[in-house]
Amino acid sequence: MSKLIIRKSNTLILCILFSFIPNCASQNNLKESHADPSSVISSLEKINIGGTDQWILSRGNDIKKPVLLIVHGGPGAASIGFARYFYNELEKHFIVVNWDQRGSGKSFSFFMPEVTPETYVSDTVEVILFLKKKFNTKKVFLMGHSWGGYIGAIVAHRHPEHLLAYIGIGAVVHGEQSARISYEFILNQARKDPALASQANDLTLTSYLENRRKWLNKFGVGMFHGNHRNDEDEFLRGVMFDSPDYSLMNMVTYLPGIWKTSSRIRPFFFKMDLFKEAPEIKVPVYFFSGRFDYYNPGEILEQYVSVLKSPKKSIHWFECCAHAPHFETPDDFAAKLISAIDSK
Template identity: 30%
Template sequence: MALQLVDLNGAQQGVIMKHNKDKAAPILLFLHGGPGFPAYPLIKAHGVQLEQEFTVCYWDQRGTGSSYKAAEGGKLLTLEQLLADTLELIAFLRKTYDKEKIYVLGHSWGSILGTMAAQKVPEQLHAYIGVGQIGIQFESEKEAYDFLVSEADRRSDERAKRKLARKKFDKSYYQNRAYGAVRFKYTNKYAVGFTRDGYNSSRLIREVMVCPEYRWIDKFNIFAGSGLSYQRLAKEISTINLIRTVPELEVPVFFLHGQYDYQTTYQQAYNFYTSLKAPVKQFHTFSESAHSPFLEEPKKFINLLKTIRETVAS
C-alpha cells in the first residue's frame, strides 16, 4: 500500500501499511531507529516480508521522511513528544483495525519508544518486541569503543589505533561528530555495525532513492530529518537508563539481538533483560547478525515472530 498521512497529535505523519492476507491477523507497529531514519526502504530493498505474520505499520516518526514537517524545525523533536505520538498511533491502529491489542516492535532508538510505550499502555499491547534493544546507552557506547580499540590492536590495524586514540571516548561523545565518523567507519570495517556486511552511505542512499512508496521530497527529507533528529535527541538517547526507569513491564517481552551488535551492544541488552520483570520474557540470539537481524537473518526472524505469536496466544 502507498504511503498515507494520518493525524497524530495535530501533525500529519506518514505510515505505510503492509497487510497480511488474513484480515484477522494481528497488527505490528514497527518503531524505526536512527533516530530519524525509517526502516521501510531497507526492509523493502532486502525483500523482507514481515507481513507473512502480521499486518505491519511502518511509521515515519515526527521529523522523519514523510513526517519531516511535523518536527516544526526541530522544536517538537523530544522524547516526550515522540512517545505521545507513539501512543496516539497505537490508539489509531486499534480503532482503525478494530483490535483490542496490538504488537509493538522497537528497533534501536525505537526500542526506547517501544519500551516506554509498553510501560504506559500495557493493556493495549499483546507484547513488546525489542530488536537492537537499548538499556543503558552510555555503557553500551563505552563497551563498543573498548571493543574497537581491542580489535584494532588484535588486528595490528595501526591506522585504526591512531584514529581511535585521537578520538577519545567520554561522556559528551554524542556531541563529537569526528568521534561518530570514526566509530561508524570501524564498526563497519570490523563487521559489528548496522549489518555484518557493512552499510555505507552510498548503499543507504541507493536503497532510499529506489523506494517507490516515497515521493522525491520524502526521500530527501529522510536525510535531512536524520541529521536534525540526531541533533535534537542525541543527549536524551545517550543518557537514557532503562534499567532504572523501566524496572518492570506488564506485558510479554521478547528481545531479539544480534550477537555481533556493537551499535547497541548484546551485553547491555542482556543486562536490561535480566533486570526486567515481566509476566513472560525471552531473549533470542541471532548468531550471524550485528544490529539488524531482520535484514541479516530474515527467515529466522520471521519464523521467530510466528513463534512469538503462538507463545502469546497460548
C-alpha cells in the same frame, strides 16, 4: 530504472508546486495462509499525530491478522521506504505498520519544533490508539528497533493495556553504557590493526561518538555484519529508490531528517536507561539481537532482561548479524519472531 527516475522526478515537481482503505482486523491468528486478494491491505496515509502530519504504511496479506506497529530507529531513520523489501514475510502473519516518525522520511518538516524522547513516547501511544480504531482491534504488537526499541519499551511499561506483546530489536537499554562498552571494543580492535593503531592513540570517547558509525562498520559491528557492512549506504539507498512509497523529495530530505532529529535527541542519549524507565513490562517481551551488535552490546541487554519484571521474557540471538538482524536476515528473523510468539 529510467521510468522510475521520471516518475519520482514528476512527484518532486508536484511536491515543489504545491487511501485510506477502511478495514477491520481481529486479534490472534499467526498461522500462515495463502493471500486472498480480497483480504490484502496496502494503505499509505497521512495522519495528524501530536499536532503534526505524519505518515504510516499498513500492509498485510490478510486483514484478519493482528497489527504489528514498527517503531524505527535513528532517531530519524524512517522505515516506510524499506517496508516492501524487508517485511514481506512478516506481512503473511501480521498487518505490518511502518510509521515515519515526526521529522523523518515522509514525515520530514523544515519547521520541526523542539522535541524530547517524551514527544516520541506520546506520538507512539497516539499511533497505537489510531490503529486500534482503524483496524477495530483491542490490542497490537509493538516492535521497536534501536532508538525505537527504547521508546517502545517505555510505552510497553506505561501502557501494557494496549499491547499483545513488546518486541525489541537491538534496543537502546542504557545509552551511556552502550557508548562506553562499544568505545572500548573499537579501541582494542583498532590497536591490533597496524593501519589503525596510530588513530587509536588519538581516539577519545568524544571523537569516537562523532564518527561512531564509521568505526563500527570498519569491524562489522555496526548495522550489518555480513554482506552490506561495507556498502550500507549504497544498499539502503537502492532499497529506498525502488520503493513506490518514497518520492524523490523524500529521498532528498531523508538524511536531513536524520541529522535534524538526531541532533535534537543527542543531549538525552546518555540519560536513556531502561533499568530505571521500564523496570516492568506487563506483557510478553521478546528481544532479538545480533551477536556482533556494538551499537547496543548484548551484555547490557542480558543484564536488563535478568532484572526485568514480565510475565514472559526471552532473548533470541542471531549469530551472524550485527545491529539489524531484521534487515540482514529478514526471513530468518520473521521465522524466529513467529516461533517465539507461538511458543507456550
